[in-house]
Amino acid sequence: MAADQIVHGVPPSLSAKVSGSFAYLTVRDRLPTILTRAIDTIHRNKNTFLEQYGEEGIEAEKHAISQLSKLRNELQTDKPILALTDGRQDAESWNHYLQRHVTLHGDEGSVSWFKSPWLYVECYMYRRIQEAVWLSPPISDYDVFNEGKTQSFFQSQSAVMTLCTYLEDIKKKLKDLSQNQLLEHFNKLLQVSLWGNKCDLSVSAGQDNSQITSPLDSLDSLQPFILVDDSNMIWSTLISAQKLALPEKTTAGRVDIILDNAGFELVTDLVFADFLVSAGLAREVHFHGKSLSWFVSDVTVKDFSWTIRQTMAVNHRWMSKSGAQWQNYLKKGTWSYHDHPFWTQPHEFCDMAADAPDLYATLEGSDLVLFKGDLNYRKLTGDREWDHTVGFDTALRGFGPAPLCSLRTLKANVQVGLQPGQGETLSSQDPDWMTTGKYAIIQFYSPKSKQ
Structure with a gap:
């Protein structure tokens, strides 16, 4: 396989070399699950829909289940990828992306669940889930994954209390x-944010994956x-932005x-962001x-707002104080939340400048952009089976x-x-090292124009 070849989909004979096996479920089983x-x-909430919307709610439940069952059958039987029909703002972009693949491969049958790039079909499945709900009024705003997200927050509350106290x-x-002491705390909270990424419900197919113990102790x-630790480069970038801050700025740059x-994981990100602002490392x-x-x-905007409200409401002095501080940051504009259709499309990030120039321009105004998690890394690198020694800058293919x-x-x-030989050593010691969440990276890149 060429170093930059796209990793393809999920045939029945899926090998670990292509997409790996996970701690809970294999890739092949994960999407149907x-x-x-x-x-x-949706079915378990049938009575809730009945109470809220009457018989319309029951009909909506049946329709959504029918749409999702159809989708599952398409996935399991290698049907062609279908155009979206919900008429939402992003549907045209999705359908254009599909047409590009059809044109590339010559016919619609070649763009199917097993024959298409894995990154594409995985993103497409989640977009089709959303379509099934959107086309089922009056439950169009229902989040089928909300229960797992809220459960993860509540089951991790002891760890959150410890983190907020710290x-x-x-x-x-x-x-x-001293600056060395500040650096020590910076590294700790950066690593807490890093390891918070282990709590990923898409990998466990929605099974509980909360943080029970103190994240600091481990x-x-x-x-x-x-495996890669560029923490010092992040620190240096923040310190450089602080020194270059304009006189009218009270602290350093934008993160x-x-x-x-x-x-x-979201709480670990909020705690880290609070530290950056409080320590004068970010404006x-x-x-x-x-x-x-x-x-x-x-994270959606509802999850973001809900998490801060819940943190404020907890009967714990430092946790509730943290929540109140975060709400105040939002009120003052020190913090802000944004979303963009590009984040929920199948595009690799090297396409952002062409396909979402407004978002790219927004990120150009930042002094440091932190990409959390596995999906963002796959989109940064194009989900290609690169040789492990290929430089991060090369894999980004112009994104910067x-x-x-x-x-x-x-x-x-x-x-x-x-490093040369590092991947081979890991493979001999732990064949599943790339897929279990056991290992991690803090990997940095800076375009020359920003250095």
Whole structure:
């Protein structure tokens, strides 16, 4: 296979080399299982729909289940990928993308579930789930994955309390910290945000994957599993932006965080962002989430707002104080939440400048862009089976609106920027090293114009 060849779909004989096996479910089984869980969730809420909407709610439940069952059959029997019919804002872009593939391969039958790029069909499935709900009024706004996301938050509450307590302790003594001490806390909270990415419900097909223990206690033991650690480059970028800040700015530059999972991981991102602002390492933080329910546990605006409200409401002094502070950041404009249709489309990020120039221009205004999670890494690198020693800059294929970093626990078969022999050693010691979430990276790149 060529170094930059696209990793393709999910044939019945799927090999671990192509898309890997996961701690909970193989890739081949994962998508039908996610669809089955979505169907079950809608059915279990039948009485709720009846109470809210009467018989219309029951008919909507039946229609949504019918649409999702049809989708599951298409997936399992290698049917052609179909155009979207819901008329939503992004449907035209999705259908244009499909047509490009049809034109490339010559006929519609060649663009099917088993024959198309894995990244494309996986994204397409989640978009079709959303279509099934949207075409089933009056339950069109129902989030089939909401239960898992809220459960993840509540089951991780003890860990969240510990994290918020640690944050408040730092903030009390910020003025007395040396730069080395500040760097130590920075590295700890960066790593907490990194390992928070283990809590990914799309990998476990919606099964519980919450954070029970203190995330701070395990950092030393997890250090050997960080395969690429460019933490110092992130620190240097933030310090450089701080020194270059204009006189009218009270602190340094702008940090953008491209979010991944709701639940515990989102809290780790909020805590890290709070630390950056409080320590004067960032003037403002822009959070970027999804405009629709995506990959089971990805953050939407409802998840973002709900998490902050719940944090404020908890009967724990430092956790509730953190929530109140986060709400205040949003009110003052220090923090802001954004979404864009591009994040929920199948495009690789190297296409962003052409297909979403407004979003690319927005990111160009950032001093540092943090991409959380596995899906973002797959889109950064095009989900290609690169040689492990290929440089991160090469795999990005021209994408570089600003200095950027990937914080990711490995759950898919793509990884670049390793040292010679590192991948081979890992493969001999642990054949599934790229897919279990056991290993992680903090991988940085800066375009020359931003250095």
